[in-house]
Amino acid sequence: MAKPPKKEISIFPEIIDGVFGRFKTTESYEVNYLLCCLNIKEIGRLSTASSAFEFSKIRFEDLMQRDVDYERVDEKIIKEYLEKGTDRVLFFPPIIVSVVSLENDQVKDAYDVIERRFDSENDNLTIVFDKDKFCVELPTTEADLGYSLNIDGDTYHYNPAWATFKYNGRKIKLIVIDGQHRFEALMRLNEKNKELLQFVELPVCIVFTPAAESAAGNSESIVKDLREMFVTINTTAKEVSGHFIDLLKDKSLASMAVRSLANLWKQSNPDPCHSKLQQLEWNERRDNRANTVQRKYSITTVSIIAEALRAYAFSDAEKGFQYQLLNLAEIETELATDENAISAISIEESEFHASQEPVLRRQIDHLITPALDVLFTKPRPYKEIRESFLKAVSRIDEQIQEGKNDAATFKEDVLSRFRRCTGKDQASIRNFQEKEFDPLVTQNEEDRVYFLNVFQQALVGVWASIAANLAKDFGIPPEKSAELVVEALNKFAFKPEKRLFDKNLPYTNFLIYSGNRVLLAQYAKKAWRDLLTASLLQPDSNNRIKSWLKENYESNSDEVYSFLYKLADEALERYLSELHKKICDVVEKDWANRPYQRGLKDKLELYSKEDPEKFIAEIEALANAEYKEAVEKLSNRLDLNPAEIRWERV
Known part of the structure; x- marks a missing residue:
């Protein structure tokens, strides 16, 4: 019996056609993009960061994009816009999607290899990322249409309108970084009314960084580039607000520190409901609530800590606290590798060169983050809140084992997503939070002062003053100073x-x-x-x-x-x-x-x-x-x- 012919298996089974473009100034990193459209049946190719990755597999930084406001999705976009389209023109501007590369279920910070080649057999220019992640194909033209690439010293002309983006869906994710509310509205409405959206072809702009290669001397980072794009896009279109102002800044020592602390607390437990990240408020969109603790089981917020670090630890070069806290004397040589870098003694909150950022980030991870962890977990009232919360979660787990569906829904849809119930949640889930969960998390009325913005910032200020001086005069690291301060205050x-x-x-x-x-x-x-x-x-x-x-x-x-x-x-x-x-x-x-x-x-x-x-x-x-x-x-x-x-x- 004859063997069936072998099927050729492509390493890039997913294909999207579109218009290719490049965006770059003489000073900036280059961004490539593909403008395309996806039929409503195809938008499942896209996802938001919060839904794309398993909690325990990624860093906190990799998930930093504004959480979806489902009230805005349901009320403003679905009910007041999409569902009221009779005798109206409806249109969404392009959703911006980033290519996120994965390795062993972890987000990669740089590509191992980027191959650029000319395929003479089909007259294509091909750019391949990490051999099996994704590629871009550009058909060449004899005529100079104003678009060209240089490969190995040869110049090739191409037509950007004939571009093809091919990818392996197991090796990359297409993550929405702008337009996630429009995207979620279409996804939710399509689940309940496919007929209404059957003719929708969604404009999409897929962006990626073509030079973030892990070569020697290359400091470009995929995660950093995409975060910077997110900040730029949202600041231009609609100002980033709430906690995300502090989380998404790159040229900020305080922002590096709160991201590092959030990542440490996230990694404390692979179950998001047991993670210490539950005690850190980090996804509030409203400015007027970012600097106050909103949940009774929270300890602090990223904005409270960031503001305190800017004020008392990183923003006064003359006082030199950051020089001592980050032990910059020990790494002055590392900080001076770029001729344009500023002197170590002049480094402060937002004053440092791009080449110095990885070194400063390492120092923050090593010296500042452990100290902040002590300051906000070891004091008696904060420790008691954490213990009370864990007991409440354990009780939920017991109720799930007892077959209580509301407990399972609350844990999966509310607590695991680091949010509180809103009026859009089912009444039974809201009632479960109010009657079953909240009463289990107890806080003494007399302890409320310790959760005030001014008290917590004072705590950081006291530690910063003591730690900087003890590091300078006695060689005591910041984490040990934090232990001393907490032991005494307790x-x-x-x-x-x-x-x-x-x-x-x-x-x-x-x-x-x-x-x-x-x-x-x-x-x-x-x-x-x-x-x-x-x-x-x-x-x-x-x-x-x-x-x-x-x-x-x-x-x-x-x-x-x-x-x-x-x-x-x-x-x-x-x-x-x-x-x-x-x-x-x-x-x-x-x-x-x-x-x-x-x-x-x-x-x-x-x-x-x-x-x-x-x-x-x-x-x-x-x-x-x-x-x-x-x-x-x-x-x-x-x-x-x-x-x-x-x-x-x-």
Whole structure:
């Protein structure tokens, strides 16, 4: 019996025809693209990053594109646009799609090899990426149409309108980087009403970077290029907002740090519901909510941390904290490989050369990220939130085993996607979140202060100041400084029963609070840092500093302790000095509304009109009396003797 003829198997079974183009200035990296159209039946070739990859297989950076707002998809695009097309013209501008290369289910940062060749048999120019990922074929022409490529010294003319994009769908993903809401609207509507969309041919622009090859001396990165394109496209069309402003910046040390922390927390568990990334808010689109913790099981947000790092760790070259925190002295030679690179001592938040970025990123991963992990997981209130959340997730797993469908849906469609239920979720799922899940995550009312933006940024500021100085003078790495700070603060400042940061106290009112309102002015933020630093003087904290230094740095523990005591002492002096100014200012300007006796107010009113000197003297006496009460109250809270406070102004 004759054998059947062998079938030729193409390594690029998927084919898309379109118009090829290149975009490049004399200074920029080159971007190639293919303009094409896909029938509505073919849009399943495309996907969003969040749906294309298994959570445990990729880095946090590789998933960074704006999450889909399904309320916008359902209400604005489907109901108010696509489904109301009678007697109207409907059109979507091209969706922009990036080619994402995979290796062992991991996103590749560069191609191993890019082959450019002329195929004389069919007169095609062919560019092949990694041998089996994808290729572009361009039919050559004898006439010069204005489009040409140089291969091995020879120039070939081609017609861009006859281009073919071929790919292996198991080796690459076509990820939507702009237009994901339009894409999701078409996908969702097509599932329920194929007839309505049967004539849709979606314009698509497929983009890829043709020079991101892992050759020596080539610093170009596929992931970085695509992230930069996403930022540029969305900033031009519709401003990137919320957490993504901080996540998507490349020329920012703070953005590198929060991406690195997010990746570390993501990798803490292959199950997204058990990952520490659940405690980091990173996908909020609204600017006014990016800097406050929104979920009761969250610890912090990427924007809170990024803003603090910019303010206190990376943005002042004269202070030199970034030089010490990133140990730039040790890597000055590496940072100077490019003749256009700036000096290590001049590097700060957004001031560095492109050639220095990989080195700085490595230093952040090694020195800053572990410290941030300690600062936001080891303090008592943050640790308790994490433990409470894990217990709640374990209970969900039990309910899933018991056959409760709402528990499974909530875990898969809500928690695994790092979101909260909205009005578009089924009522039973919303009810499950409200009645079953939320009550399991508990937070003490007295702990709320530790989740305030100003407190957490003060925490980062205190650590940055201590860590930079300890690294410079004693060689103590930032992570160990974070451990020291947390160990000390857990003994006092992180104990809610100590009530150091209560509202309406003589030493907190006017400076960090105004009544029940948290003050956000720069002087108030500085006061939060100073008060938190001053809390290290409290005996329990102070003794823990001594014992920790003996345990970890016995040889110079006394010297380090003396430095830290002086740092805390100076912080208390600054805090009380600023408090005295604020009290004097408030008493002078608002004495009529202060809770003074009627007779005293009458006297002050008379002096203010007839005897300015007596008025000033009375105001100073009243202010000093309030200040004395504040000093005594704070001294009692810190277990310090007021008589020992040399800067007391009474």
